[in-house]
Amino acid sequence: MPEIILEHITHCYGDKEVLNDFTYSFEQGKTTCLIGPSGCGKTTVLRLIAGLETPSSGVIKIDGVKVSEKGSILIPPHQRQVGFVFQDLALWPHFSVYKNIAFALADKKDTNIKNKVFEWLELFGISDKAKKYPHQLSGGQKQMVAIARSLILQPKILLMDEPLANIDTHLKERLLLHLKDIQRQQQFTMLYVTHDHKEAMNTGDCLVVMNAGRIEADGSKEEVSLSSSEFVKSFLKS
């Protein structure tokens, strides 16, 4: 059963239409990569699924439950069991690494916070950085903290908005492999936004190629690479 369904979604920022009649079903437990040039609406898709934006028209369903519809958010972001890794990572600069990850648990009155946080820190190999502040970390370490923070509440869906854009290829590959391992264990659905088609080919089980708020091609890597769309051909060549 498809886990996330977007039906005829249109979304505008002011007068500018960024998504135009976008319809797609994201499969459960799989990694779908959304690719396309800057400004094509990839991030907006993630923000709509997270409940951070209200669709101008259309319906969004998660696990068969309507979560957003035209002009209204029916289920607020925190009740959607979604983790979000932002493009700028959004690590709270005044909290230590430990606090950044523990903050959400503390609010849930979790009694086993310390163990849970260190479990995640160890999983990413950064338990020695627990007392450090974000500005004291390297780029890769920051990404790991952001991912750990988004996974600590064990979401069913992980939304990643180009979080690995500014790190070197070697570290990126290592992190992605690590993330795939975690995904296999935790069984969450992952939506991964990138403008790098090579990264998408390596990461995704399915690909969605977007252009100007519409889907140009979708399916498995093979299906997308065989697409007849001129845009897709030139995009994948670039």
Added chain:
Amino acid sequence: MGRAIVRHIISKVPSLLLFLLLGLPMIALLLQWLVNGDDKSALLSFIGRETLFLIGKSLLISGIVALLATFMGTVCGFILYKMRLAFTGFYKMALLLPLLISPYIFAVAWKDGLFWLFGNNAAFYSDSGVILVHTLVFFPLAMLIIGSALSRIDASYEEAGLMVIPFGKMLLKIVLPLIRSAITISFLLILIFSLSDFSVPAFFGVRTFTTEIFTQFSALYNFPLAIGQSILLLVICLLLMLAEARYLSDAPFFSVSVRGSMSKKYAFQKRQALFHALLWLLLIMALVLPVFMLGTQSLTGSILFFREAWILMGPAVLQSIKLALCGTLLITSVGLWSAYVKVRLNNWLPNVLLLLTFIVPSTVLGIALIRYYNLPVLNFIYGTALILLLAYLGKFGFIANRIIGNGMRQIPVSLEEAALIMGIPSWKIFVRINLPLLIPSLFAAFVLSFILSMGELGVTMLVYPPGTELMPVKTFTISANVPEALTSSMTLINLTVALVLITLFFLAGKWLFKKFQYA
């Protein structure tokens, strides 16, 4: 749904309250003047030849001040923010001090100094005296605005320019256009400040439009004329406000950044001595000389003057600090709320109200408050210190609003969204995420509002309730009837209190900024 209602209440209810407290007095002033048909001649006389002459004169004086101060500020801004020079921290701090001290203190100091130097200061009681004091007091504002803009220019812009054109041309063709809006902002702000200031022209006996309104209102009790003139000044300021809408909304000097600068800095090793000399010359003129002059003039009397000055000023010192502190707490709270509703909830009404009362000359604001609150039912405001707190809020709320607002803009929305997704309640996001990140901005807004409230004279002179003794009012009102040495001693006490407080704030700020440096 609940969250939306809460946001609506947070945004709308205090807006209405702020409108009733500060916006309505301004509108009431306008309506009072429009419906007052008893004295047609008085109503129309405000646009007579004399009035037009005074407006022209006031605009000319303020225009010259704004030009000179902006030019000096640009030069200092470049030296201090774009050059690798020793002791820049000291220069920045010392050159900013005149801005934080009431203009009339400088008027007293320079008057004393000229008397001490030449045995005669008659020439100073003229337009040139006002221009000199205002220029020296307001140029640090231009330095701060333009310096901030210069330090925000990405190094790569200048470096790319230097690859193809010489340094001088690069400054003209690349740097100058990039700071054009900052130059315009400083010019406009200084123009408004100089136009609004009542204390310096009044001290030097120079008739300007602002002093004229005060005289008509307080001395001649010609309320219709005073109100008519106030309306005219209000219109002039509203026109300047239109320019603000274009330039001032993101004024860089209202920002407190905790991030390091990426701007390019130049060494000019061979000209370092020249720049130091230039900065010292300004420092001597704007700070050292006035303080020295004030001290010397005080000592020409006897030590008894100091004793008498302290007896007179003692109660006023404590009361001034107490009231400024209460006013500042109100200003910072309103600034925080209004900044939040503007930046995050897109409610611009509080901003417009605070901007209106900020740019309106003190005398006009004072008259509006008096006319509005002078009712038996509102005596709990009019007859108490509450009217002063409202006056401080009207005068300086906008500054706090902009400092905090720009601080809030620097906080990425994603920090809040990350917490929102995790189910952290809105109030907790505000308290745990926004507030700690805003501490440097809140502190800057607090300090600036406090120092400015302590030295405010224009509106305070009009609205202070009976039994209230405040430092600036006390010194100003007493100066005409006591020996000059006593006035100087009182001013020196005033200045010392301000300097001690500024030093304390500076030390606290240093600690605070170090603690909250996250970049």
